[in-house]
Amino acid sequence: ADFEVDEKFSLKEVLITFQSCLSDNEEVLVDSYVAGWRVLVRFMNSLGTIFSFISKDAVNKMQIMVNHRNGENGDKYLTIQSMVQYELNNNLVDLKKRGDYSESGCRTILRLQRALLWLKLFLEKLRTSSEDDKTSIMCTEAYNDSLAQHHSWVIRKAATMAFYALPARATFFEVMNVGTQEQVVSMLEEAVPLISKVHEITENLYSQSNLLELP
Numbered sequence: 001a002d003f004e005v006d007e008k009f010s011l012k013e014v015l016i017t018f019q020s021c022l023s024d025n026e027e028v029l030v031d032s033y034v035a036g037w038r039v040l041v042r043f044m045n046s047l048g049t050i051f052s053f054i055s056k057d058a059v060n061k062m063q064i065m066v067n068h069r070n071g072e073n074g075d076k077y078l079t080i081q082s083m084v085q086y087e088l089n090n091n092l093v094d095l096k097k098r099g100d101y102s103e104s105g106c107r108t109i110l111r112l113q114r115a116l117l118w119l120k121l122f123l124e125k126l127r128t129s130s131e132d133d134k135t136s137i138m139c140t141e142a143y144n145d146s147l148a149q150h151h152s153w154v155i156r157k158a159a160t161m162a163f164y165a166l167p168a169r170a171t172f173f174e175v176m177n178v179g180t181q182e183q184v185v186s187m188l189e190e191a192v193p194l195i196s197k198v199h200e201i202t203e204n205l206y207s208q209s210n211l212l213e214l215p
């Protein structure tokens with residue numbers, strides 16, 4: 001039975017993995033960052049196959065990062081900071097249009113970074129929502145304020161349609177596996193600032209390095 005409990009998604013697990021993302025000097029550890037996404041993707045898959053076009057892309061991007069970590073220069077990919085420095089110094093990033101480096105760590109993390117903004121906005125909405133609020137609307141609003149700005153019309157349509165299949169707020173709170181609604185809210189109070197912090201550190205780095213529009 002312990003096994004099953006372990007396999008079950010819990011918001012706590014998200015909290016713990018994103019906690020372990022930051023090194024002592026506040027750099028973002030790639031392995032933990034990818035592990036955080038793995039937990040989230042597992043959760044998304046449990047919501048049904050309608051979300052699989054989303055999780056497929058997330059899994060692809062996680063795999064690209066795992067390959068970098070397992071590659072010859074894996075140690076250069078220890079943190080997002082060391083990755084940016086390494087790839088820029090060695091001209092391993094397509095800066096203007098997609099070319100030889102369509103799987104650069106820099107562009108891959110940027111996509112996940114934009115998704116992390118969605119997650120932060122969505123969780124913040126869940127935290128402050130009331131019983132009658134619709135998850136599909138919260139999700140759409142969070143999406144419009146983040147990822148949508150980088151997506152084509154077709155993807156925006158598909159995503160927005162998938163959001164209608166999201167479970168209701170009460171079900172959502174239940175599958176987070178934390179306990180009562182109050183307990184969920186209080187864990188969200190912990191999780192949101194943490195995710196914000198990881199997002200902010202990466203955003204500042206990308207902004208300083210002029211990487212926010214990578215093709």
Ligand code: 1Q0
Nearest residue numbers: 011014040041043044053054057058111112115118155159
């Ligand atoms: C639970 C609902 C999940 C909603 C996730 C919102 C994201 C919608 C994104 C839909 C588009 C995905 C299809 C592919 C897009 C790519 O074109 C795009 C750009 O990449 P590229 O290589 O073409 O330039 N890719 C992306 O923008 C990356 C998208 C990654 C999405 C990852 C979402 C992972 C979701 C996690 C589950 C969240 C669970 C929420 C509740 C958590 C409770 C603790």
